[in-house]
Amino acid sequence: MTALNWLNGEAFALFGQHVIWSDMIGNTVGLAALALGWRRSIWTWPAQFASGVILVAAYLSAHLSGGVGKQLLVIGVAVWGWRQWQRGRQDAQDGSIAVRFASWRERAALIAGTAAGTLAVGGLFTAVPDLSWNPWPDAYIFVGTLAAMVCQARGLVEFWFAWLLVDVVGVPLAFSSGLAFSGLVYVVYFALVLWGMRDWWQRSRVRTGDGAQPALEGALSS
Numbered sequence: 001m002t003a004l005n006w007l008n009g010e011a012f013a014l015f016g017q018h019v020i021w022s023d024m025i026g027n028t029v030g031l032a033a034l035a036l037g038w039r040r041s042i043w044t045w046p047a048q049f050a051s052g053v054i055l056v057a058a059y060l061s062a063h064l065s066g067g068v069g070k071q072l073l074v075i076g077v078a079v080w081g082w083r084q085w086q087r088g089r090q091d092a093q094d095g096s097i098a099v100r101f102a103s104w105r106e107r108a109a110l111i112a113g114t115a116a117g118t119l120a121v122g123g124l125f126t127a128v129p130d131l132s133w134n135p136w137p138d139a140y141i142f143v144g145t146l147a148a149m150v151c152q153a154r155g156l157v158e159f160w161f162a163w164l165l166v167d168v169v170g171v172p173l174a175f176s177s178g179l180a181f182s183g184l185v186y187v188v189y190f191a192l193v194l195w196g197m198r199d200w201w202q203r204s205r206v207r208t209g210d211g212a213q214p215a216l217e218g219a220l221s222s
Contacts, residue, residue: 020061026054027185034189037152037159038196040097042089045082048149049075058182069121070142074149081153088155099155099200107158110147117143137173141166157204160197163189 033047052074059068088097102110118139125135132138148162167190174183 020058022054022057022061023182026051026058027182029054031185031188031192034163034192034196038192038199040099042082042085042097044152045078045085048081049078052078070145073142073146077146077149077153081149084153097155099157100204102151102154102156102158106156110151110158110162114143114147117146134173134176137169140169141173144169157197157200160193160200163193164197167193 029047030051033044033051036044036047052071055074056068056071059071085097118136121142122136122139125132125139129135144162144166148159148166151159151162167186171183171186174186
């Protein structure tokens with residue numbers, strides 16, 4: 001038995017659906033990555049990298065090419081995010097990761113880019129049906145995940161809002177695709193996202209109040 005066959009083998013049943021090992025392990029690691037991101041730990045990026053590698057197998061089993069592509073993006077952005085946070089820590093006096101709200105220009109670019117990306121990816125999935133059986137939700141999650149991770153790498157509080165919007169579509173899509181554990185984890189993600197949003201929001205206000213300049217912002221603009 002190959003590693004891929006084992007990962008896509010059944011672990012247990014949940015709500016009448018079969019849970020496969022790759023779905024369970026990958027999403028458990030993903031939960032740990034989100035919790036580490038909440039704590040602004042740089043180890044969130046290796047955890048996201050590992051989660052992406054494992055979840056590629058899960059989405060292959062569900063024939064969701066958008067999900068596979070999303071995880072490949074997660075792997076790539078995790079490497080970039082690690083480098084960005086390393087630079088941010090080096091520039092910060094206390095070695096921590098600074099967080100802030102995006103400027104209105106950044107928000108406009110993020111919304112426009114996400115909308116255009118979703119239309120482009122959704123159009124591709126629609127034109128090539130073999131890529132995804134549910135093209136538009138798949139494209140929405142594909143692009144939304146990328147947007148969320150880019151915001152996280154830049155230390156933007158909007159990272160958490162982006163994850164909330166992904167969760168709204170991710171939960172029903174995961175259950176309808178036979179990935180029951182992914183659907184359950186998305187629900188847990190929702191609670192973690194709310195807590196993380198509150199923490200980052202408060203930290204951004206503290207930094208604004210004391211007049212400090214976010215170190216990560218300076219590192220990214222260089």
